[in-house]
Amino acid sequence: MAATTSSAEQAAPAADRGPGNAEGREPERDAAGLGRRRAAAFVAPALVLVALFLVLPAVWTLYLGATDYRLTGIPAIDPSFVGFDNITKALGDESFLHSLRLTLLFVLGSAVIGQAGLGFALAWWMRERSGWLRTTLEALVMLAWILPSSVVAFLWIAFLDRDGGTLNELLRTPGAAWLLDHPMLSIIVYNIWRGSAFSMMLYSAALGNVPASHLETARLAGASGFQQLRDVVFPRIRGHILTNLLLISLWTFNDFTPFLITAGGPDGKTETLPVHIYKTALGSGELGYGAALSFLMLLINLVVAVIYLRLLGQKNRKKKTRTARGRSAEGARGSELEESA
Amino acid sequence: MADITLDRLAKVYPGGVRALHDLDLTVRDGEFFALLGPSGCGKSTLLRTVAGLEAASGGTVRIGARDVTELQPGDRDIAMVFQDYALFPHMTVEENIGYPLKIKKVGRAERAAKARRTAEELGLGHLSERRPGQLSGGQQQRAALARAMACHPQVFLFDEPLSNLDARMRLEARTFLKKLQRELGVTTVFVTHDQAEALAMADRLAVMEGGELRQVGTPTEVFRRPASTFVASFIGSTPMNLLPGRVTGDGTVRVAGGELPVPDEAAPLAEAGEEVVYGIRPEYLSWSDSAADGAVSGTVSVVENLGSAQLVTLEPEDGSSVQVVVPEEHEPAPGTRGWAAPRADRALLYRDGDLLAARAEAGTAAAPLS
Numbered sequence: 001m002a003a004t005t006s007s008a009e010q011a012a013p014a015a016d017r018g019p020g021n022a023e024g025r026e027p028e029r030d031a032a033g034l035g036r037r038r039a040a041a042f043v044a045p046a047l048v049l050v051a052l053f054l055v056l057p058a059v060w061t062l063y064l065g066a067t068d069y070r071l072t073g074i075p076a077i078d079p080s081f082v083g084f085d086n087i088t089k090a091l092g093d094e095s096f097l098h099s100l101r102l103t104l105l106f107v108l109g110s111a112v113i114g115q116a117g118l119g120f121a122l123a124w125w126m127r128e129r130s131g132w133l134r135t136t137l138e139a140l141v142m143l144a145w146i147l148p149s150s151v152v153a154f155l156w157i158a159f160l161d162r163d164g165g166t167l168n169e170l171l172r173t174p175g176a177a178w179l180l181d182h183p184m185l186s187i188i189v190y191n192i193w194r195g196s197a198f199s200m201m202l203y204s205a206a207l208g209n210v211p212a213s214h215l216e217t218a219r220l221a222g223a224s225g226f227q228q229l230r231d232v233v234f235p236r237i238r239g240h241i242l243t244n245l246l247l248i249s250l251w252t253f254n255d256f257t258p259f260l261i262t263a264g265g266p267d268g269k270t271e272t273l274p275v276h277i278y279k280t281a282l283g284s285g286e287l288g289y290g291a292a293l294s295f296l297m298l299l300i301n302l303v304v305a306v307i308y309l310r311l312l313g314q315k316n317r318k319k320k321t322r323t324a325r326g327r328s329a330e331g332a333r334g335s336e337l338e339e340s341a
Numbered sequence: 342m343a344d345i346t347l348d349r350l351a352k353v354y355p356g357g358v359r360a361l362h363d364l365d366l367t368v369r370d371g372e373f374f375a376l377l378g379p380s381g382c383g384k385s386t387l388l389r390t391v392a393g394l395e396a397a398s399g400g401t402v403r404i405g406a407r408d409v410t411e412l413q414p415g416d417r418d419i420a421m422v423f424q425d426y427a428l429f430p431h432m433t434v435e436e437n438i439g440y441p442l443k444i445k446k447v448g449r450a451e452r453a454a455k456a457r458r459t460a461e462e463l464g465l466g467h468l469s470e471r472r473p474g475q476l477s478g479g480q481q482q483r484a485a486l487a488r489a490m491a492c493h494p495q496v497f498l499f500d501e502p503l504s505n506l507d508a509r510m511r512l513e514a515r516t517f518l519k520k521l522q523r524e525l526g527v528t529t530v531f532v533t534h535d536q537a538e539a540l541a542m543a544d545r546l547a548v549m550e551g552g553e554l555r556q557v558g559t560p561t562e563v564f565r566r567p568a569s570t571f572v573a574s575f576i577g578s579t580p581m582n583l584l585p586g587r588v589t590g591d592g593t594v595r596v597a598g599g600e601l602p603v604p605d606e607a608a609p610l611a612e613a614g615e616e617v618v619y620g621i622r623p624e625y626l627s628w629s630d631s632a633a634d635g636a637v638s639g640t641v642s643v644v645e646n647l648g649s650a651q652l653v654t655l656e657p658e659d660g661s662s663v664q665v666v667v668p669e670e671h672e673p674a675p676g677t678r679g680w681a682a683p684r685a686d687r688a689l690l691y692r693d694g695d696l697l698a699a700r701a702e703a704g705t706a707a708a709p710l711s
Contacts (some may be wrong), residue, residue, distance in 0.1 A: 213427035216394050221441035221492075222415025231440070235431040 058298075065292035071285030079288065086292030096293060098268065099276035100300075103253060106188060106272050111252035114192035116245060119199020124229075126200075127207055138200075145197030153260030156190050179262055183270045187258040195252070199244055206240035207233070239312060246308035250301055273297050343405030343495040343528060344370045345391060351399035352386055352552075360386040362552045363400060368545075371526045373519065375543035377533055379575070383552040384532045385500060391530065392421050392498050404496055415444075417496075420489035424501040426481045428473035434460060434484050435469040441492045459487045463521075479510050486518075490525070497522075499531035503538060515541055536576050540564060548572045565687065570618055570694045579623045579652055582663050583691070584637075588615045594690070597657040599637035601683060607690035607697040618691040623652060623664040625687035628671050629680040636682035637663055641673045655679055 034042070065086055069079035090096045122141065126134050144152070159166045160178040168176050178186050210233055218228045234241070256274045258264075264271035264279060271279070277297065281290025345368040352361040360383045368374045376384040389395045391402055393414035401410045409417045420441070428437050439447075439456035447455070460469045463483045473481055482502070489497055502518065503511045519542050522529050533539050539546045540560040547557045548571075556568040567573035573581040586596035590613040593600040601619060603611050611617065629636065639657035646652075647666070653673050655663045665681045673679050690697040 211425060211427065213423040213425055214429060216392075216414070217421070217423065217427040217429075217488075218440075218444075219394070220392060220414045220419065220421050221444045222413075223444050227444060232429065235429070 061291045061294055064288055065295045067288045069288040069291075071282070071287060075288070082288070086289050087296065089289065090293055090296055095268065095271075096276065096296075099271045099273050102184065102270065103272040105184065106191070106255075106258070107249050107252045110188040110191035111195070111248040112245060114188060115195045115199045115248050115252075116241070118192055118196045119201075119244075120203045122196065122200040123203035123207055126204065141197045141200055144193055145195065149257045149260060152194060153257060156186075156261050160186055180266050183262050183266060187262060187270050190261060191252060191255065191258070194257070195248060199248060202240060202244045203237070206237040210236050242308055242312045246305060249304055249308070253301060253304070254297075344368060344372075345496060345528060345530065346403040347387075347391075347400065348403070349400035350387075350390065350397055350402060352383075352390055352395060353398040360552050361390065364554055366547060366554060366557065368528060368530055371528055373522045373542060373544045374528075374530045375533060375539035375546035376530060376549060377536060377539040377546050377575075378549035380534060382549040384534075384549050386552075387549070388421075388498050388500055388530060388532045391496075392419060393417050418494050419496040419498060420492065420494040421498040421500065422482075422485045422489050422502055424504055426473075426485035426505070428481055428484055428488075430473055433470050433472055434465060434476070434487075437473065437484055438469075438487045438491050440488060445492060455491060456487075459491045460484075462490075463487045478506050479514060482506065482514060486521070495528065497527050497529040499529065501533060502531055503533070504535070511538075518542060537578055540576070548575060550575075566689065566696065566698070567620070568696050570620070570691050573620050573689070573691070577622060579664060579666065581620050581622045582626070584619045584621075584661055584663065586617055586619045588613055588617055590614075594619050597637045597639070597661045597663060598659045599657070600635070601637065601688070602635055602685060604685065604688040604690055610697045611690060611692075615692065617697070618694075620689040620691055621683045622687065623666040625684040626663070626665040626681040627684065628653070628665055628667040628673070629682065630671070630673070630677075631680065633680045633682050636680040638678060638680045639663060641675050641677050641679050644673060644675055653679065655681060 032039070066081060066083055067079040068075045068082050068086075070076050122137070126138070147155075157179075162168070162175060162177040162180070165178070167178065168174055214232045214236070215228055218232050223231060254274055255272075256278070258270055258272060259275045259278065262270040264275040273293070274297075277290050277293045280293060281287050345366075347364050347366040349363045349365060350361055351359070351363050353359050364387065376387055378384045386395060390397050393409065393412060397410055401408055403409065404417060404419070428434075429440065432440065435453065435456045438459055439452040442452045442455060457466070457469055460466050463486060465480065465483055465487060468476060468480060468484075473484065476484060482505075499518075503514055506514055515538065531542070540563075543560060545557065545559050546563060548555045548563060550571055556563055556572045563572065564576055567576055567581070570583055573583060584596045586594040586601075588594055588603065588611045589600070592603050592608065594603055594611075594617060596619045632638070637655070637657055639655035639662075641653055642656045642662070643654040644651050645654075649669060651667045651669070651671075651673075653665045653667050655665055657663065663681060665679075667673060
C-alpha cells in the first residue's frame with residue numbers, strides 16, 4: 001500500500017506544476033502522451049502486486065534461510081539469526097546432496113532425454129502423416145499433459161500397483177512391485193509420459209519451419225535419415241531445441257508430482273529436491289533450513305537457465321559477427337531477421 | 342550423359358487425384374527441355390517423379406540405360422535446383438557446394454578444392470566464405486547451381502529456376518543458364534509456367550495440361566503450329582486470335598465478318614459448312630488502312646504500345662475482337678477503320694480444339710502426344 005500512496009503523492013505535485021514546466025513536455029516522447037509520472041501511476045498497481053506476492057516472499061525466504069526458524073519449539077517463537085550456517089550445513093548434508101543427485105538424474109532422464117527425445121520422435125513421425133492414427137495419438141499425448149496432477153498420480157499408482165495393477169496385468173507379472181523395486185525408473189517413465197506433449201508441440205511447430213526443399217536437397221544428395229537430421233533439421237531448429245530444453249529442465253527440476261506417487265520413498269530413493277525441501281520444512285518443521293535449501297535450489301535453477309541462455313546467445317553473437325562481415329549483400333539483413341524470429 | 346525416357350508414367354495421389362496420365366516422353370541426351378503449363382497441370386509432379394521425390398504409381402522412368410523407377414533420389418545420379426534454391430543457411434557457400442560430395446564421402450581436402458573450383462567457374466570465388474543470407478538472389482541461384490554441378494550428375498532438374506529473381510535479373514539469368522547448359526552438355530529438364538522463358542531457353546518443350554502432354558516440340562514448332570487451341574492460347578506473349586468461323590464451299594472461311602482463305606494444309610480436311618476456329622497470331626496479321634481482299638475489317642478500339650510496335654485491338658461488326666501487331670510506321674487511331682490480312686502460311690484451322698493439318702510436320706503438330 002505504501003507504494004501506491006507514494007506514487008500518488010509524486011503524481012500530484014507533477015500535475016500541480018502544470019504543463020508549462022520542463023517535465024510537462026515529456027509526454028511528447030511517448031506514444032500515449034502520458035508522461036513518465038502518470039505512466040508510472042498506471043503501472044504501479046501491477047508492480048505492487050508483483051512486489052507483494054513475488055518479491056516479498058522471495059526476500060522473506062532469503063531471510064528465513066538465515067535463521068533457525070522452526071514450526072515447533074523455542075525457535076518457533078523466537079527465531080535467531082544464524083547467517084550462512086544453514087547453507088554450509090546443507091552443502092555438507094548427505095541427504096541434500098543425495099536428493100540433488102536424484103533430481104539431476106530425474107531431469108536428465110525424464111526431461112532432457114525422455115521428453116525431448118520422445119517429443120521430437122513423435123513430432124518427426126507426425127510430420128507427414130495425417131488420419132485417425134495421428135489424431136488419436138496426438139489426443140492421447142495431449143491428454144497426459146492437461147490432466148490435473150492429482151488425477152494423474154492416482155492413475156499411475158493404479159497402473160503400477162503390485163496387486164492387480166494394470167501394468168502387471170498387461171505384462172502378466174503378478175506381484176511385481178514397480179514402485180518399490182524401481183522407484184526412480186517409475187517416476188522417470190511417468191514424467192516422460194506426462195510431459196512429452198509440450199516437446200512434441202514445440203518441435204512440431206519448429207519442424208514446420210524447415211523448408212521441404214532443404215530436406216529434399218539433402219535426399220537428392222543421398223543423405224540418410226540421420227544425415228538429414230544432422231545437416232538440415234537440427235541446425236535449423238537449434239533455438240527451438242534449447243528453449244525447449246530450458247523450459248522442461250526447469251519444470252522438471254521443480255516438479256512436485258512425484259511426491260504424490262512415491263512420497264519420496266521408498267527409503268528416500270525418489271526424494272527429489274522439491275520433495276526433500278517439503279519434507280524438511282514441513283515434515284520435520286525446520287522452516288529456516290528448508291528456506292535455505294529453497295534458496296540453493298533457486299541458485300541451481302539460475303545456473304541451469306544461464307547455461308542454456310548462453311548457448312542460445314552464442315548463436316546470436318555468431319550471427320552478429322557474420323552480419324558485420326557481410327555488409328554488401330542486401331538480402332542479408334532480411335533473412336537474418338527472419339531467422340532470429 | 343544420358344537421355345530420360347518416361348514410359349506410361351502415372352502418378353495418383355492418395356485421395357485419388359490423378360496428377361499424371363500415362364505419359365510417354367523422351368528427353369534426349371544433352372537437351373535443354375522445358376515442361377510448361379499453367380499451375381496445377383502436373384509439370385512439377387512430373388519433375389519430382391523423375392527426381393524420385395514422388396513415387397510413380399505406374400510406368401517407368403529410365404535415365405540412360407538404367408531403370409530408376411524404384412531407386413531413391415540419392416541413387417539416381419541427378420541434381421535438382423529448387424525455386425527457393427534451398428541453400429543451407431548455417432553453411433558457407435563453399436560448404437553448401439561441397440555438401441553432396443560430403444554425403445558421398447569425398448575427403449575434406451578434395452571436397453574443398455572441388456567446391457572452390459566450381460564456385461570459381463560460376464563467378465562465386467570471392468564469396469565462398471559467405472553464408473547464403475549474405476548473397477543476392479542471383480548469387481544464391483549460382484550457388485545452388487554450383488552445388489548441383491559439383492558432383493557431375495547425369496541429369497539436372499530445375500524447378501522454376503528464375504521465378505525468385507526480379508525482372509532484370511531474370512533476363513540475365515536466362516542467358517546465363519542457357520549458356521551454362523550448352524557448355525556443360527548435361528541433359529536438363531526445367532519447369533516453368535512462363536511461356537516466354539520456355540520459348541527462350543529450351544531446345545524442346547512440352548506443354549502440359551491436366552496431367553497430360555498437349556504438345557511436344559521445338560519452341561518454333563510450338564509457337565508456329567500449336568497443336569490445339571489450348572496450346573495456341575497459352576504460348577505467345579500476345580495470345581493468338583482464335584476466331585470461330587464456318588467453312589464455305591469455295592475454299593474460304595467466314596470469320597469475323599470477312600472471308601479468309603482456308604490454309605493450304607487444312608484444305609483437304611475442311612469440309613464445307615463445318616464449324617471451325619481460325620487461328621492467327623497478331624504478329625502474322627498485316628495491317629492496312631484501306632480495304633483489302635482476304636482481310637477482316639473492324640473499328641480500332643484499343644492501341645497498346647509495345648515499344649517497337651503497337652498492339653491494336655480491332656472490333657469487327659459481329660462483336661468479336663481481333664488483335665493485330667502493327668509496325669511503327671502505321672499509327673492507327675482509336676475509332677478509325679482498319680483491315681488485317683493473315684499471312685497465308687501462318688494461318689491455322691482448328692476443329693474441336695485440334696489442329697487441322699494434312700501433313701504431319703516432324704510428327705509433332707498434327708497429333709498431340711498422349
